[in-house]
Amino acid sequence: MYQSLSAVHSTVSSLKECQTDLATGMDIVTSVALDLIEDQDGRGNSGIGEMEDLMLECAKLDREIDCFVDTVQRVTAEVTAQQQDALSSISSRVKENFTETICCLSDADLQTHQKIIAFKESIQSSSAHNQVTQESRNMEELDEDLAITQTQVNFTCPLTQEDMINPVKNKKCNHHYEEKPIKILIGTRRQQKKKCRCPVVGCGNKDVQESDLVPDHTLKRQITDQKRKNISK
Template structure:
Protein backbone atom coordinates (compact mmCIF):
# COMPACT_ATOMS: atom_id res chain seq x y z
CA UNK A 1 0.00 0.00 0.00
CA UNK A 2 1.33 3.44 -0.92
CA UNK A 3 1.49 6.37 1.49
CA UNK A 4 -1.03 8.28 -0.64
CA UNK A 5 -3.53 5.44 -0.14
CA UNK A 6 -2.89 5.53 3.62
CA UNK A 7 -3.53 9.27 3.73
CA UNK A 8 -6.72 8.80 1.73
CA UNK A 9 -7.94 6.27 4.29
CA UNK A 10 -7.21 8.71 7.11
CA UNK A 11 -9.29 11.37 5.36
CA UNK A 12 -12.19 8.91 5.16
CA UNK A 13 -11.85 8.18 8.87
CA UNK A 14 -12.00 11.88 9.69
CA UNK A 15 -15.22 12.15 7.66
CA UNK A 16 -16.65 9.27 9.67
CA UNK A 17 -15.62 11.12 12.82
CA UNK A 18 -17.74 14.11 11.78
CA UNK A 19 -20.70 11.76 11.30
CA UNK A 20 -20.11 10.33 14.78
CA UNK A 21 -20.27 13.85 16.20
CA UNK A 22 -23.57 14.47 14.42
CA UNK A 23 -24.91 11.18 15.76
CA UNK A 24 -23.93 12.17 19.30
CA UNK A 25 -25.87 15.43 18.91
CA UNK A 26 -28.93 13.45 17.80
CA UNK A 27 -28.63 11.10 20.79
CA UNK A 28 -28.47 14.14 23.09
CA UNK A 29 -31.60 15.60 21.49
CA UNK A 30 -33.51 12.34 22.03
CA UNK A 31 -32.35 12.15 25.66
CA UNK A 32 -33.48 15.73 26.26
CA UNK A 33 -36.92 14.86 24.89
CA UNK A 34 -37.07 11.97 27.35
CA UNK A 35 -35.96 14.24 30.20
CA UNK A 36 -38.72 16.70 29.38
CA UNK A 37 -41.27 13.86 29.40
CA UNK A 38 -40.51 13.29 33.10
CA UNK A 39 -41.56 9.64 33.45
CA UNK A 40 -39.98 6.38 34.61
CA UNK A 41 -39.48 5.08 31.08
CA UNK A 42 -37.78 8.36 30.22
CA UNK A 43 -35.24 7.92 33.00
CA UNK A 44 -34.42 4.42 31.78
CA UNK A 45 -34.13 5.71 28.23
CA UNK A 46 -31.73 8.46 29.29
CA UNK A 47 -29.38 5.88 30.80
CA UNK A 48 -29.47 3.94 27.54
CA UNK A 49 -28.74 7.12 25.59
CA UNK A 50 -25.79 7.89 27.89
CA UNK A 51 -24.36 4.39 27.40
CA UNK A 52 -24.70 4.84 23.63
CA UNK A 53 -22.96 8.22 23.84
CA UNK A 54 -20.06 6.74 25.80
CA UNK A 55 -19.58 4.10 23.09
CA UNK A 56 -19.49 6.88 20.49
CA UNK A 57 -16.97 8.77 22.64
CA UNK A 58 -14.76 5.67 22.78
CA UNK A 59 -14.92 5.26 18.99
CA UNK A 60 -14.10 8.95 18.54
CA UNK A 61 -11.07 8.61 20.86
CA UNK A 62 -9.91 5.47 19.04
CA UNK A 63 -10.08 7.21 15.66
CA UNK A 64 -8.05 10.10 17.06
CA UNK A 65 -5.41 7.70 18.36
CA UNK A 66 -5.30 5.70 15.13
CA UNK A 67 -4.92 8.78 12.91
CA UNK A 68 -2.24 10.21 15.20
CA UNK A 69 -0.26 6.95 15.28
CA UNK A 70 -0.44 6.38 11.53
CA UNK A 71 0.71 9.95 10.84
CA UNK A 72 3.67 9.52 13.19
CA UNK A 73 4.68 6.14 11.81
CA UNK A 74 4.39 7.16 8.15
CA UNK A 75 6.40 10.31 8.86
CA UNK A 76 9.20 8.08 10.13
CA UNK A 77 8.93 5.78 7.11
CA UNK A 78 9.36 8.58 4.57
CA UNK A 79 12.80 9.31 5.99
CA UNK A 80 13.91 5.67 5.90
CA UNK A 81 14.36 2.97 3.30
CA UNK A 82 11.27 1.75 1.35
CA UNK A 83 11.65 -1.63 3.06
CA UNK A 84 10.44 0.01 6.27
CA UNK A 85 6.92 0.05 4.78
CA UNK A 86 6.67 -3.69 5.45
CA UNK A 87 6.76 -3.14 9.21
CA UNK A 88 4.25 -0.27 9.09
CA UNK A 89 1.13 -2.34 9.82
CA UNK A 90 2.65 -4.20 12.78
CA UNK A 91 4.01 -1.02 14.31
CA UNK A 92 0.66 0.78 14.01
CA UNK A 93 -1.21 -2.18 15.47
CA UNK A 94 1.17 -2.44 18.43
CA UNK A 95 0.98 1.25 19.33
CA UNK A 96 -2.79 1.44 18.74
CA UNK A 97 -3.45 -1.54 21.03
CA UNK A 98 -1.27 -0.02 23.72
CA UNK A 99 -2.94 3.39 23.63
CA UNK A 100 -6.54 2.19 23.42
CA UNK A 101 -5.98 -0.13 26.39
CA UNK A 102 -5.35 2.97 28.49
CA UNK A 103 -8.70 4.58 27.69
CA UNK A 104 -10.49 4.95 31.03
CA UNK A 105 -14.05 5.79 32.00
CA UNK A 106 -12.77 9.17 33.14
CA UNK A 107 -11.41 9.83 29.64
CA UNK A 108 -14.80 9.06 28.12
CA UNK A 109 -16.68 11.13 30.71
CA UNK A 110 -14.45 14.11 29.89
CA UNK A 111 -15.29 13.96 26.16
CA UNK A 112 -16.79 17.39 25.23
CA UNK A 113 -20.01 15.93 23.86
CA UNK A 114 -20.49 13.64 26.86
CA UNK A 115 -19.98 16.61 29.20
CA UNK A 116 -22.44 18.61 27.08
CA UNK A 117 -24.93 15.71 27.25
CA UNK A 118 -24.87 15.67 31.06
CA UNK A 119 -25.16 19.43 31.28
CA UNK A 120 -28.07 19.43 28.81
CA UNK A 121 -29.97 16.68 30.64
CA UNK A 122 -29.48 18.43 33.97
CA UNK A 123 -30.80 21.70 32.55
CA UNK A 124 -33.77 19.96 30.89
CA UNK A 125 -34.74 18.18 34.11
CA UNK A 126 -34.42 21.38 36.13
CA UNK A 127 -36.48 23.30 33.61
CA UNK A 128 -39.18 20.62 33.51
CA UNK A 129 -39.35 20.51 37.32
CA UNK A 130 -39.57 24.27 37.55
CA UNK A 131 -42.35 24.47 35.00
CA UNK A 132 -44.27 21.70 36.76
CA UNK A 133 -43.91 23.26 40.20
CA UNK A 134 -44.88 26.77 39.17
CA UNK A 135 -47.50 25.69 36.61
CA UNK A 136 -46.22 28.34 34.27
CA UNK A 137 -48.19 29.60 31.27
CA UNK A 138 -46.46 30.24 27.96
CA UNK A 139 -44.54 33.49 27.85
CA UNK A 140 -45.76 36.27 25.62
CA UNK A 141 -44.40 35.53 22.12
CA UNK A 142 -43.12 39.04 21.52
CA UNK A 143 -41.07 38.99 24.73
CA UNK A 144 -39.73 35.52 23.97
CA UNK A 145 -38.63 36.53 20.48
CA UNK A 146 -36.95 39.70 21.77
CA UNK A 147 -35.03 37.74 24.39
CA UNK A 148 -34.07 35.08 21.84
CA UNK A 149 -32.68 37.65 19.44
CA UNK A 150 -30.33 38.87 22.17
CA UNK A 151 -29.35 35.50 23.62
CA UNK A 152 -28.97 33.71 20.28
CA UNK A 153 -26.62 36.24 18.66
CA UNK A 154 -22.92 35.41 18.44
CA UNK A 155 -20.77 38.28 19.77
CA UNK A 156 -18.29 37.61 16.96
CA UNK A 157 -20.49 37.25 13.89
CA UNK A 158 -23.39 39.37 15.19
CA UNK A 159 -25.80 36.86 13.65
CA UNK A 160 -27.81 34.00 15.11
CA UNK A 161 -25.63 31.11 16.27
CA UNK A 162 -25.78 27.73 14.52
CA UNK A 163 -23.69 25.59 16.88
CA UNK A 164 -23.50 27.51 20.18
CA UNK A 165 -20.75 26.69 22.65
CA UNK A 166 -20.44 27.97 26.22
CA UNK A 167 -17.19 29.12 27.78
CA UNK A 168 -17.05 27.30 31.13
CA UNK A 169 -14.81 30.02 32.57
CA UNK A 170 -16.89 33.13 31.88
CA UNK A 171 -20.19 31.46 30.80
CA UNK A 172 -20.40 33.45 27.56
CA UNK A 173 -21.69 31.88 24.35
CA UNK A 174 -20.27 31.98 20.82
CA UNK A 175 -20.86 30.19 17.56
CA UNK A 176 -18.43 27.26 17.49
CA UNK A 177 -16.92 27.97 14.07
CA UNK A 178 -16.40 31.67 14.82
CA UNK A 179 -14.65 31.26 18.18
CA UNK A 180 -12.45 28.38 16.98
CA UNK A 181 -11.42 30.50 14.01
CA UNK A 182 -10.52 33.40 16.29
CA UNK A 183 -8.52 31.15 18.63
CA UNK A 184 -6.58 29.73 15.66
CA UNK A 185 -5.87 33.21 14.29
CA UNK A 186 -4.65 34.54 17.64
CA UNK A 187 -2.45 31.51 18.22
CA UNK A 188 -0.88 31.91 14.77
CA UNK A 189 -0.01 35.46 15.86
CA UNK A 190 1.45 34.12 19.14
CA UNK A 191 -1.30 35.90 21.06
CA UNK A 192 -3.93 34.84 23.58
CA UNK A 193 -7.58 34.93 22.54
CA UNK A 194 -9.63 37.39 24.58
CA UNK A 195 -13.36 36.76 25.12
CA UNK A 196 -15.14 38.88 22.46
CA UNK A 197 -17.99 39.83 24.81
CA UNK A 198 -17.64 43.51 25.69
CA UNK A 199 -16.54 44.02 29.29
CA UNK A 200 -15.51 40.40 29.89
CA UNK A 201 -12.24 40.03 31.79
CA UNK A 202 -11.44 36.57 30.38
CA UNK A 203 -8.25 37.23 28.43
CA UNK A 204 -7.33 33.66 27.51
CA UNK A 205 -10.08 31.67 25.80
CA UNK A 206 -8.96 28.12 25.02
CA UNK A 207 -10.62 25.41 22.94
CA UNK A 208 -10.68 23.18 26.04
CA UNK A 209 -12.85 25.79 27.80
CA UNK A 210 -15.67 25.42 25.23
CA UNK A 211 -18.64 23.14 25.83
CA UNK A 212 -21.41 22.55 23.22
CA UNK A 213 -24.69 24.00 24.54
CA UNK A 214 -27.35 21.61 23.28
CA UNK A 215 -30.14 23.35 25.22
CA UNK A 216 -29.45 26.68 23.53
CA UNK A 217 -29.13 24.98 20.15
CA UNK A 218 -32.58 23.44 20.57
CA UNK A 219 -34.04 26.81 21.52
CA UNK A 220 -32.56 28.37 18.40
CA UNK A 221 -33.98 25.58 16.25
CA UNK A 222 -37.36 25.92 17.96
CA UNK A 223 -37.45 29.64 17.22
CA UNK A 224 -36.64 28.97 13.57
CA UNK A 225 -39.51 26.48 13.35
CA UNK A 226 -41.89 29.00 14.92
CA UNK A 227 -40.72 31.65 12.46
CA UNK A 228 -41.31 29.28 9.54
CA UNK A 229 -44.85 28.49 10.71
CA UNK A 230 -45.55 32.20 11.18
Protein backbone atom coordinates in the same frame (compact mmCIF):
# COMPACT_ATOMS: atom_id res chain seq x y z
CA MET B 1 7.06 2.17 -1.53
CA TYR B 2 5.99 5.79 -1.63
CA GLN B 3 2.82 4.88 -3.50
CA SER B 4 1.98 2.45 -0.70
CA LEU B 5 2.70 5.09 1.91
CA SER B 6 0.41 7.44 0.03
CA ALA B 7 -2.36 4.84 0.27
CA VAL B 8 -1.77 4.61 4.03
CA HIS B 9 -2.08 8.35 4.46
CA SER B 10 -5.21 8.35 2.31
CA THR B 11 -6.76 5.76 4.62
CA VAL B 12 -5.84 7.89 7.65
CA SER B 13 -7.57 10.88 6.06
CA SER B 14 -10.69 8.77 5.52
CA LEU B 15 -10.69 7.81 9.20
CA LYS B 16 -10.56 11.46 10.18
CA GLU B 17 -13.60 12.10 7.97
CA CYS B 18 -15.36 9.27 9.81
CA GLN B 19 -14.70 11.11 13.06
CA THR B 20 -16.59 14.11 11.71
CA ASP B 21 -19.60 11.89 10.96
CA LEU B 22 -19.23 10.30 14.40
CA ALA B 23 -19.35 13.72 16.07
CA THR B 24 -22.52 14.54 14.14
CA GLY B 25 -24.05 11.26 15.28
CA MET B 26 -23.24 12.08 18.91
CA ASP B 27 -24.98 15.45 18.53
CA ILE B 28 -28.05 13.61 17.21
CA VAL B 29 -28.03 11.23 20.19
CA THR B 30 -27.91 14.22 22.53
CA SER B 31 -30.87 15.78 20.74
CA VAL B 32 -32.85 12.52 21.02
CA ALA B 33 -32.05 12.34 24.75
CA LEU B 34 -33.40 15.86 25.22
CA ASP B 35 -36.57 14.84 23.39
CA LEU B 36 -36.96 11.95 25.82
CA ILE B 37 -36.60 14.24 28.83
CA GLU B 38 -39.25 16.55 27.46
CA ASP B 39 -41.68 13.66 26.93
CA GLN B 40 -44.93 15.04 28.37
CA ASP B 41 -45.96 11.64 29.65
CA GLY B 42 -42.72 11.26 31.59
CA ARG B 43 -41.86 7.93 29.96
CA GLY B 44 -38.69 9.18 28.30
CA ASN B 45 -36.38 9.30 31.31
CA SER B 46 -35.93 5.51 31.32
CA GLY B 47 -34.08 5.75 28.03
CA ILE B 48 -31.53 8.37 29.11
CA GLY B 49 -29.20 5.68 30.49
CA GLU B 50 -29.24 3.90 27.14
CA MET B 51 -28.47 7.17 25.37
CA GLU B 52 -25.52 7.79 27.70
CA ASP B 53 -24.19 4.25 27.09
CA LEU B 54 -24.40 4.89 23.35
CA MET B 55 -22.53 8.19 23.76
CA LEU B 56 -19.78 6.42 25.71
CA GLU B 57 -19.45 3.80 22.98
CA CYS B 58 -19.12 6.55 20.38
CA ALA B 59 -16.55 8.37 22.53
CA LYS B 60 -14.59 5.13 22.88
CA LEU B 61 -14.59 4.61 19.10
CA ASP B 62 -13.54 8.22 18.57
CA ARG B 63 -10.65 7.76 21.01
CA GLU B 64 -9.55 4.53 19.33
CA ILE B 65 -9.51 6.24 15.94
CA ASP B 66 -7.33 8.99 17.43
CA CYS B 67 -4.94 6.38 18.85
CA PHE B 68 -4.82 4.43 15.59
CA VAL B 69 -4.18 7.52 13.46
CA ASP B 70 -1.46 8.68 15.86
CA THR B 71 0.15 5.25 15.80
CA VAL B 72 0.15 5.05 11.99
CA GLN B 73 1.64 8.53 11.71
CA ARG B 74 4.42 7.71 14.18
CA VAL B 75 5.30 4.40 12.52
CA THR B 76 5.24 5.68 8.93
CA ALA B 77 7.32 8.71 9.93
CA GLU B 78 10.18 6.31 10.67
CA VAL B 79 10.17 4.93 7.11
CA THR B 80 12.80 6.57 4.89
CA ALA B 81 14.24 5.94 1.48
CA GLN B 82 17.12 4.05 3.10
CA GLN B 83 14.77 1.61 4.82
CA GLN B 84 13.62 -0.45 1.87
CA ASP B 85 12.42 -3.31 4.06
CA ALA B 86 10.60 -1.12 6.57
CA LEU B 87 7.38 -0.84 4.61
CA SER B 88 6.63 -4.55 4.87
CA SER B 89 6.72 -4.36 8.66
CA ILE B 90 4.46 -1.30 8.99
CA SER B 91 1.27 -3.32 9.50
CA SER B 92 2.68 -5.44 12.33
CA ARG B 93 4.36 -2.47 13.96
CA VAL B 94 1.16 -0.40 13.85
CA LYS B 95 -0.82 -3.30 15.32
CA GLU B 96 1.71 -3.80 18.12
CA ASN B 97 1.91 -0.12 19.01
CA PHE B 98 -1.83 0.38 18.77
CA THR B 99 -2.56 -2.64 21.00
CA GLU B 100 -0.09 -1.40 23.63
CA THR B 101 -1.64 2.07 23.62
CA ILE B 102 -5.24 0.84 23.87
CA CYS B 103 -4.37 -1.47 26.79
CA CYS B 104 -3.16 1.53 28.77
CA LEU B 105 -6.41 3.45 28.34
CA SER B 106 -9.18 3.53 30.93
CA ASP B 107 -12.93 3.78 30.26
CA ALA B 108 -13.07 6.31 33.08
CA ASP B 109 -11.13 8.71 30.85
CA LEU B 110 -14.07 8.74 28.42
CA GLN B 111 -15.87 11.01 30.88
CA THR B 112 -13.52 13.82 29.79
CA HIS B 113 -14.49 13.48 26.11
CA GLN B 114 -15.86 16.84 24.95
CA LYS B 115 -19.08 15.34 23.55
CA ILE B 116 -19.72 13.38 26.77
CA ILE B 117 -19.28 16.54 28.85
CA ALA B 118 -21.63 18.45 26.54
CA PHE B 119 -24.15 15.59 26.68
CA LYS B 120 -24.23 15.52 30.50
CA GLU B 121 -24.40 19.30 30.78
CA SER B 122 -27.30 19.40 28.31
CA ILE B 123 -29.18 16.61 30.13
CA GLN B 124 -28.66 18.29 33.49
CA SER B 125 -29.72 21.68 32.18
CA SER B 126 -32.81 20.26 30.45
CA SER B 127 -33.83 18.25 33.53
CA ALA B 128 -33.54 21.33 35.71
CA HIS B 129 -35.59 23.30 33.22
CA ASN B 130 -38.38 20.70 33.33
CA GLN B 131 -38.60 21.04 37.12
CA VAL B 132 -39.89 24.59 36.91
CA THR B 133 -43.17 24.80 38.82
CA GLN B 134 -46.47 25.68 37.22
CA GLU B 135 -46.60 28.75 39.42
CA SER B 136 -43.39 30.07 37.88
CA ARG B 137 -44.75 29.41 34.40
CA ASN B 138 -47.87 31.39 35.18
CA MET B 139 -45.78 34.30 36.42
CA GLU B 140 -43.77 34.22 33.20
CA GLU B 141 -46.95 34.32 31.14
CA LEU B 142 -48.14 37.41 33.05
CA ASP B 143 -44.97 39.21 32.10
CA GLU B 144 -44.63 37.68 28.63
CA ASP B 145 -43.44 40.80 26.85
CA LEU B 146 -40.55 41.27 29.25
CA ALA B 147 -39.64 37.59 29.11
CA ILE B 148 -39.54 37.64 25.30
CA THR B 149 -37.32 40.72 25.31
CA GLN B 150 -34.88 39.11 27.74
CA THR B 151 -34.89 35.87 25.77
CA GLN B 152 -34.11 37.64 22.52
CA VAL B 153 -31.11 39.32 24.16
CA ASN B 154 -29.85 35.92 25.36
CA PHE B 155 -30.32 34.50 21.87
CA THR B 156 -28.19 37.19 20.23
CA CYS B 157 -24.58 36.41 19.37
CA PRO B 158 -22.28 39.16 20.70
CA LEU B 159 -20.20 38.89 17.53
CA THR B 160 -22.81 38.89 14.77
CA GLN B 161 -25.57 40.68 16.72
CA GLU B 162 -27.96 38.18 15.18
CA ASP B 163 -29.95 35.31 16.66
CA MET B 164 -27.73 32.28 17.14
CA ILE B 165 -28.35 29.05 15.21
CA ASN B 166 -25.65 26.79 16.65
CA PRO B 167 -24.83 28.32 20.05
CA VAL B 168 -21.77 27.26 21.99
CA LYS B 169 -21.13 27.96 25.67
CA ASN B 170 -17.81 29.14 27.08
CA LYS B 171 -17.09 26.91 30.10
CA LYS B 172 -14.91 29.60 31.69
CA CYS B 173 -17.20 32.64 31.63
CA ASN B 174 -20.54 30.97 30.70
CA HIS B 175 -21.14 33.32 27.77
CA HIS B 176 -22.66 32.10 24.49
CA TYR B 177 -21.65 32.72 20.88
CA GLU B 178 -22.54 31.48 17.42
CA GLU B 179 -20.15 28.57 16.82
CA LYS B 180 -18.60 29.49 13.46
CA PRO B 181 -17.87 33.22 14.09
CA ILE B 182 -16.21 32.65 17.49
CA LYS B 183 -14.01 29.86 16.09
CA ILE B 184 -13.00 32.08 13.17
CA LEU B 185 -12.14 34.88 15.62
CA ILE B 186 -10.05 32.50 17.77
CA GLY B 187 -8.21 31.27 14.67
CA THR B 188 -7.56 34.80 13.43
CA ARG B 189 -6.17 35.93 16.77
CA ARG B 190 -3.98 32.82 16.92
CA GLN B 191 -2.51 33.66 13.51
CA GLN B 192 -1.78 37.13 14.85
CA LYS B 193 -0.14 35.45 17.86
CA LYS B 194 -2.60 37.17 20.16
CA LYS B 195 -5.11 35.96 22.70
CA CYS B 196 -8.83 36.11 21.98
CA ARG B 197 -10.90 38.13 24.45
CA CYS B 198 -14.50 37.21 25.16
CA PRO B 199 -16.57 39.49 22.88
CA VAL B 200 -19.19 40.08 25.60
CA VAL B 201 -18.85 43.64 26.88
CA GLY B 202 -17.46 43.77 30.40
CA CYS B 203 -16.29 40.13 30.48
CA GLY B 204 -12.88 39.63 32.09
CA ASN B 205 -12.06 36.46 30.13
CA LYS B 206 -9.06 37.50 28.08
CA ASP B 207 -8.10 34.12 26.64
CA VAL B 208 -10.93 32.24 24.93
CA GLN B 209 -9.77 28.83 23.71
CA GLU B 210 -11.63 26.59 21.27
CA SER B 211 -11.40 23.83 23.87
CA ASP B 212 -13.47 26.02 26.23
CA LEU B 213 -16.46 25.86 23.87
CA VAL B 214 -19.19 23.25 24.19
CA PRO B 215 -22.42 22.98 22.16
CA ASP B 216 -25.46 24.18 24.13
CA HIS B 217 -28.24 21.96 22.83
CA THR B 218 -30.74 23.26 25.37
CA LEU B 219 -30.30 26.88 24.26
CA LYS B 220 -30.48 25.78 20.63
CA ARG B 221 -33.84 24.14 21.26
CA GLN B 222 -35.10 27.22 23.10
CA ILE B 223 -34.11 29.41 20.15
CA THR B 224 -35.92 27.07 17.76
CA ASP B 225 -39.04 27.01 19.96
CA GLN B 226 -39.06 30.81 20.22
CA LYS B 227 -38.83 31.16 16.44
CA ARG B 228 -41.78 28.78 16.05
CA LYS B 229 -43.83 30.82 18.52
CA ASN B 230 -43.01 34.05 16.69
CA ILE B 231 -44.04 32.51 13.35
CA SER B 232 -47.34 31.21 14.75
CA LYS B 233 -48.37 34.64 16.09
